[in-house]
Each structure stands twice: as structure tokens, then as C-alpha cells.
Amino acid sequence: MDREHGQHEPDPDRSGPAASEPDAPGDGGAGGWVAPGSTPSGALPEPHTGQWSPPASEPGPGTAPRAPQGRPPHPGHHVPPDGGDRAQGQPSTEGQPRSWWGEDSGGAHAPVVGFGEESAHQLSPRSMVVGPINQLRSLLLPVLAGLVVGGFNPWLLTATGLGVVALLIGGLVTWKTFRYEVGEERIEIRKGLIRRSRRTIPLERVRGVDVTSTLLHRMLGVAVVRIEAAAGSVGDTEDGKLDAVSAEEAERLRRVLLHRKAVLTERGTPQGQGVREERDTGEGEDVRDGGGPGGSGTSGPEGRDGAGSPLPAGAVPTAAQDTDGADDTVTHFTMPGSWYLYGALSIGYLLTPFVVLATLFGMVQQSAGEMATDFFVDWVTTADRAFLVLFGTVSVAVLVLLMPVFAVVSYALTHWGFSLRDRDGSLVAERGLFTRRSVTLEKRRIRGYELLDNPLERTRGAVGLRAIVTGLGDAATRAVLLPVGPRSRVEPVVDRALALFRGPLTRHPRAALYRRLIRSVLPFAGVAAAAAVLDVTWLAVVAGILALLGVPLGVDRYRSLGHGYDGERVSVRSGSLSRSQATVERSAVIGWTWTQTLFQRRSSLADLQVTVGAGKGGYTAMDASLDESVDFAARITPEMVRPFLATDEDGRDRDGDRA
């Protein structure tokens, strides 16, 4: 990251508010050149005085159109292979990439600049393209359908064209007006043309930095950075989103933010020599490649740890994450090849072929409309019956046979090269083939973990792992720490990365079984009975079958119920089709709630919810015995529960006063 500063340093005109323009193509790597900290808006109109202006100078407004033109070749050639090149943005050409590399070493000395003062950065100019394309993509089908239906009439075409232009201009405006600044203690994001907004996030409150890049992003060498901040109020998950900075800049930001944060919170990690052992899977490498040079920037602009280790030049092109001397990267996990097969056990992924089919069908119908339907109907009605039956059976059989294959493939796409690392007091989980997403979770914010499995996975003893983290939005995807894998392998990782819950779970009373059974059977039985009365045979049969299936389901749900405490961690488990066992540290328990419905009261059961300021906010031990669960809570947090325990005599009159 110093690199960046270093790089700009020498530039005499770096002060020019203007640099924006020319930078467009090239700066990507730079993560934005340094704008004068002060002027977000000032930068707007200037033509490039900028440093490495590419020869071709465009007028300000020209940029937007031009950028797109520049692009196409881009996606074309490279995807992963030439990381460096791509990262720099191809048009840049003149020596820019070189300057990077050259600067790299030089950069280490120059960090001082960034130290005290802040410098504003812009998004990567390539974001001007990415944003509109992403917006377009969601509109593509409706627009296309509109065009087809409208018979490509010129008005529609014009309107569409205008729309596209508007989007591009929007992209330009966003880029022009967007500034972010990383200071000593806070990061500030300013944006907006008409309604300007400025968001300041104190660095101590940064909870994590996510870097995501879709295929499109990666083709352009950019990434989206989301800065998770501890929001003041509950449910306010607003955070800083930098939609498309260059990959290097993303990596740099992540390091700087987390590092400074660590310093601020006085948790600076000891200057461990990085372990950086692991060879990444090819994939990981490649992705990071884009980030490679960036990562090599090692020290924050403040150069605090820069001194620690001058980075070996050799390290640069390889995985970014390893090059930093200041951190202590420990790899807890890299995905073994066989683990991709577990995708076939995931119900969601098993259904992919159908989802894909449905989507395809929808697309065909939308675009080709009635023609396709007519054709299909025609074909069905004219074809030979026996052939149709055969065809139907075969295609269904093929689909079913293909289900696991599709599941594994799509699972592999999202979990490709999964790795879990421990760095700078954070856990970094990275995965994905096309969309590479890297989530950084600060360990201090991790309150526990969840082990998840479904019945299919249970047959193979497989289990997935998710972290319970404070202030993390979209936890379902972002808190994933490990892909589904054999429990025997997952648990040691949990133990190393966090700490494993060791202890038995208390079973819930028998009455809970009846409640589970009633829940899973009764509704369907009711429907079946009603259908039988109304003489709707098929419904009665279907509901009857479902009711029968409800029996094992209910039993299994009951069997998975449990809660336990091992002296340091509290664990509750429930669910069958998707079972989850949540384990949180004792200190993370910030309250208890018992709820008891009328029916539960009759069998003196209650749901005990462990309140946790993380993850889902609460984890429930369903249908526990009320009395036992109160004792349970009192054992875990005596200071919280004991003052309210009934002594024997008033325990009795509780009922009286309940009236």
C-alpha cells in the first residue's frame, strides 16, 4: 500500500485535483491516485493533469464512452492468466505496470506521506463500467423482451439507448463524486452529486472487510470492498461499500484497515514471522493474482510495520496474502479435492438442475414467447405416444442421474479453492471460482460457531461450519468458515481456529417428542382427513404420505434437540432437515428469554433462547424443561439468573399469582 503512496509521491502534479481523467485507464492498480484530500467535488471537471495520463486525452465527459470501448478487448483475453497485466488495466501501457513493480520496493520508504494526513481515493475508473453493466444485467431480459415484443421499433430502441447512456453517465457521476479516505482513526466515504453524503466509520468499529469480485470484476481487475462496521443501533447494518476498486487496492485496504484497527485497539499482533506455508490451490492463487501486487504493499501507508520486513521482491507475484511480514498467517484449511463431492449431499445444490431448467424455460418463454410454447405443444401432440413416454422417462432419469453431478459442479463453483486462514487476529475465508469472495472476520468478534448438516450429510458424517459473528450482515453466506466436510476433519479445525465445544448435550423431556410429532404430522394428517372427507383422493394420498413421513421427521427433530454447557461454551442444537448446533462462549451470552405457550405449559416445557449479540441474535433450545432450563441458565450465568430464582416457598405460589 505504500506502494501507492510512493508511487504518487514522485509525481509533481499529484496535487492537481484533476488527475482523475487520465487515470481512468491505468490507475486501477493504484487504487486511485491521490486526490487532494480536501476536494471531492473539485476534482470533477478537470481534464487530466494526472500523472500517467495515457497519451490519448479525452475531455472529461468523454471518459464514460471511452472506458467501455477500452474494455472489450479486456474480457477477451485474459481471465486469470495475466494477473499483473490485467490488474493494471490494459490500455495504460506506458510503463505503468512497471512503475508499480519498481515502486514497490521504493514504496516502502515513502510511506510517511500517508501517515499523518489523509489522502482521498477514488474508485477504480473501471467501476464506471462495472456498475452500469451490473445494473443492465438485471434489466436485460425485460428490455430484450420489450424490444422483441415491440418489434424493435425505433422509439423503443432509442429509449433503450438513452437508458444505457443514462446508466453510463450515472456510472461516471458516481465515480467522479465518490471519494474515500482512510485516516488514522477513521475511514470516510463521501459520495453523491446532488445529495452528498459522507459516512465516517471509526476504525475501531470496523468489524471486517470483505472483498468480493464477480467474474466481471475479475476480468476488469477490480473488486468490491465492503467495510463492516459495528453499527450503533440494532439492525443498522449500513456499512461502507466501495463498489469496485482495483484488486490491489482492495487487498491493500483490507490490510490497512484491519491493521490500523488492530493498532487502535491495541491488539497489534506480535511481529510473528508469517507462516505462509500453504500453496494455494491454483485457483486461489490466480484470483489473488490480481491482488498480488497490491498485497505486496505490506505495510499500511503509515509504514508502521513496513520496517518489520522489507518484502522480498520475489514474493510479489505470488499470493498477496503471504507477503506481509507483519502478519502471522496460519492456514487452517485448504479445500481437499474430495470435499467437492459433498456438494452432492446438499439439498440446495441437488436441486440446481431443476432451477437451471426452470430458469432456461423461463428465459425461452420470455424471449421466444408463444412461438416456443406452440412449437412444443405441437410437437407433443403430434409425436408418437410411446416415443413420448420413453422420451419423458429417459429425460427424467437423466435429470435425476445428473443431479449429483450438477450439484457437485455448482458446489465446486462456489466453493472452489476454499481456504481458511488466520491472519492479524482475523479469520479469512476465501472461496469461489468465478465470483471470488474473501471474507475477513475479526476473531475478537467471533462469539462462537454453528455446525450445520442435513439428513443426507449426516449419513456421511459431514458437517458445515459457520461463524457466529457480531454485526455481520448476510451471515448465511458470509460467515461460512468451512465447506461441508467430515466431522472428524472439521472439528480439529474448529478447535484450532476457535475452540471446540466439548460436552454432552442434555436431552429434552419426552413431552418434547410429542410436540415435535404433533407439529410434523398433524397439519398433513388434518389436510388428509379433510381431503378424504371432501373426496379429493389425490390430495388425501399426498397429504397422507407427507403425514407418514412426518413421523420420522418428528422423531429426528426430537433427537436433535439438546442443550449443553462445558464450562466455557453454551451449545444448543435443533432441526432435522437442516440441523444446526450453535455454540457460543459463555461471555457472549447477553440475556435469556423463556417463552412458554399454553400447550407447553401443560407439559412444563419452554423454549429457552440464549441471547447473543451476534449471528442470529438468539439461539433457541426448543421444548426444554422449564425448570431444568432455568437451572441451566443459572449455572451458566449465575449472576444474571440467581437473583430471580424462587426459593421453595414462593416457587409454589408462583402459580397462584399467575392466575
Place this chain on the structure above:
Amino acid sequence: MNTPPHDAIPPSGESPEPPGSAGVARLRPPLRRVSGRAIGVWTLRLLFGAVFNLVVLSLIAWAAGSAPWGWIPDRVSENAWMLPVAYSVYALAKIAIVPSWRYRVHRWEVGDDVIYTRVGWISRAWQLVPVNRLQTVDHTQGWLERIFDVATLKVQTASYAGSSTIEGLDSEEARRLSEELAVRAGTLRDDAT
């Protein structure tokens, strides 16, 4: 008026041992009741809701009975009037029973470090919220509550599930309590997650 803990359990058994390792313990009810005027608020609130629903249902029934829509079976349109009637019976029963029942269930207590509440009527919930985990304390008063001079106190923690609401407190008491809690939360506060 401030509701004294008229039916309070004497705090004599201040530090009750949890009934041993038998693995069984009971929560005693919180000491304090909410203001008696809360019954009025709840009653009126239910009443307004019921009136609104009744109007809607009556309109539907009227429309079903008189409008010439062919797709409604005769049996339905002829008996449409039963809908609002049945609803009024239900609503009246609810209005008569629920508020006072609720009043009996709703209780609260602010211990040394913990806010303990019990709410509900048919179903109940007991909640413990440690004061040092409080993030916000909201004191709100709707127009209806203002008429009856009661207030709602809402304490929020870092977890949405850990938010607790005490309805129907005497407004003076609520204000005092919210200030006190805010101060205590400030002094006790750690990271609050």
C-alpha cells in the same frame, strides 16, 4: 400513580440457592407490576383495533351480500352478516378478558445488574437483560398512553432478540427508570456485545 410492589415477594430470600444440583430451578415472578392504568390503554387499543376490523368486515359482508357478483355462492352471500357478528362477539370477549389478564402477567423488576420482565397472557415470556449490555433505552409514549399517563420503556441490546419492552409503566416512573438505566448502562458498559 406509582405502583408500589403491592404484591411483592418480600426480598428476604435475597440470594436463594439454586435448588441444588438436582438440575431444577424456578424463576420467581418479577417484583413489580405495571401501572393499573395500562389496562385502560390496552382496552382502548384493542377496542380501536376491533372497531376498525369490524368496519372492514362489515363492508365486506355488505358487499358480499348486496353486490351482484356471480362467483360468490349464494350460501355465502346470504350468511355474510354472520361474519361481523361473530367477530364482534370474539372481540368483545377479548376486550373483556385480555387486558386484565395481561395486567396480571406483566411484571418487571430491575435488579442490581439485570432487567427482568415477564410479559404475555396465554403465552408468556420471561426475559433477563443485563444492564451492562444495554445499548439503547427508549422511552416512548403514544397518544393513547399519554392520555392514561403511562409509557413504554424499551431496552435494546446488541441482539434484536435481547430487546425487552415494558409496556404500561407509569410515565414518571418510566422516565426515571430510563434515565437511571442509561446512566448505569454507561458506567457498566463494556463492548455490549
